Amino acid sequence: MARSVWVDREECISCGLCVSLLPEVFRFEGGKSDAYAPTGAPEEKIQECVDGCPVGAIHWKD
Ligand code: SF4
Structure with missing residues (x-):
């Protein structure tokens, strides 16, 4: 299964990268x-x- 990510919104400074x-x-x-599509791209990307x-x-989510 593809790994999934999330963004800690408290930490995000909205740089846009x-x-x-x-x-x-x-x-x-x-x-x-x-991260509205947390598995939406290859892991390396x-x-x-x-x-x-x-x-x-x-x-990354465990
Ligand atoms: S790269 Fe920039 S916009 Fe994306 S999560 Fe980090 S601080 Fe926020």
């Missing part, structure tokens, strides 16, 4: 990123967002 890199997974909801988020707000 994940939303612009992977609009098929992340979108802004109420000004913060939301999502990992780029996990690594690139400046505040580490994107997390």
Whole structure:
């Protein structure tokens, strides 16, 4: 099964990186990123967002 991610909305600073890199997974909801399609891209693509988020707000679900 594909791994799934979530965004900690308390941590998100709305920089837009994940939303612009992977609009098929992340979108802004109420000004913060939301992983509306948490398995919507290959893991390595999502990992780029996990690594690139400046505040580490994107997390894998166990
Ligand atoms: S990369 Fe991180 S801080 Fe930037 S919008 Fe996405 S979750 Fe928020």
